[in-house]
Amino acid sequence: MINLSEFHRYVAENQPNICQVTVVHHDRTMINDSWNGYQEDDTVHTMSVTKSVVSLLTGIAVEQGLIGSIDDYVLDYFPDYKIKRGEKTIQKVTLKNLLTMTAPYKYKSEPWSKICVQEDWSIAALDFLGGRRGMTGEFQYSTLGIHILTGIIARESKMTTVDFANKYLFEPLTIAPRKMYVAPDAEAHKAFTVGKAPKGNIWFSDGKGVGAAGYGLCLSAEEMSKIGLLCLKKGVFHNKRIVSEKWLEESTSARLCCGEKFRDMKYGYLWWIIDEKEKSYAAIGNSGNVIYINPKNRLVAAVSGYFKPTVFDRIDFIKEQIEEKLKNK
Structure with a gap:
């Protein structure tokens, strides 16, 4: 069992850049807490968590016939x-x-x-x-x-990537629409990337209005947990199909081992595979931003953090301080 006050204190003392944690276990919200002056609906730059969201958007584009096949050149x-x-x-x-x-x-x-x-x-x-x-x-x-x-998604849909995501992913997930943010210069680009203050509902984009695929999406932990729940429910949210079950199965299956540099984790389609036996997987971004999904334990854990490079222990934190304690519930 998780003692919420003890958990709050532990995070403040041992994971100082965490801004928010949202945990859903067996369809119950077990933790929804904030640190560092962040409010529940504030957003952080989720860094490479963006990649896994782009995986979902790619699956939606395939389902719509905008992309013929991922085997296309x-x-x-x-x-x-x-x-x-x-x-x-x-x-x-x-x-x-x-x-x-x-x-x-x-x-x-x-x-x-x-x-x-x-x-x-x-x-x-x-x-x-x-x-x-x-x-x-x-x-x-x-x-x-x-x-x-x-x-490709923007070209084939004839929409900006952000509008495509708003219509086919965020709105069905009851996530507020994102707006494009184009940095006026290199200094603003750097400030966006490394700034520690809340970001607003934006997605960093290029001059054509195409949302950056590898980084740039700003979300709160609660919003990330909705994405995790969508995956946990095999592409369904509030009884509505958003992503095909087949795509989720394919994209969260291990395709190759990434080596010691990446802690010997395996990789799917822009998702990190944490444990093949439990079929757990995660979206992982710099600063320790994470959406962790464990279907076996019916667990989703979302963690947001302000910019702090080389945070490598966030999955360990989730497994030790959240998952293990909920198992003993």
Whole structure:
């Protein structure tokens, strides 16, 4: 059993950047608490939690027929793109490669200064897709490269990514609509990324109005818990089908092992697989932002945090301070 006052004190003393925690266990909200001056409906920049939300949006786009198949080649959706001279690999890259982080890129570290100054980040990311090494099947974690996915959703739906998400995901989840936020300059971009104050209902976007696919979405822990509940209920929320059960099953199944750098976790379609036996999985972002789903225990735990780099113990925190204690309830 969780003593709420003890839990609040533990978080304040041991997880100082946590802003909110929402926990739902067997359809009951067990924890809905806040720290660091945050209110229940304040939002944080969830960082790479955004990626898993984009996975859901991709599944919705597939279900609607906007995307034919994730086995389609990326360039099928950019017929006017001019391939660089000598570049052959890009023609072999599929949407599945983007979703599983097995797409090859022509860089060792993410080229923020070269992509984020462009108006159309999807085209700028395409310029870095491919390379001489070819299709290796290796895991190459990317935050900027997968912007191509939100670019495809915007192109095929004829809507901004944010409007698409509002209509087909957030509104059905009773999450307030997000608004696009385009940083006027590099300084504002950095301030958005590392700022510790609440963000508002926004999604960082490029100059074309395409929401960043790898980061940039701002949510509260309670809102993240609704996304977790949608997944726990196999794509249904308040008796309404939002995402197909088949897509959720596919996207949260382990596709490859990510190595020691990533704590030997496995990866699905922009979801981290925590425990294959329990079929638990999570959306994980920098600063320890997490949506954790364990179907076996009927548990959803959502944690929001202000910017603090290299927080690597948040899943351990959820398992030890929340999941284990609820098992003993």
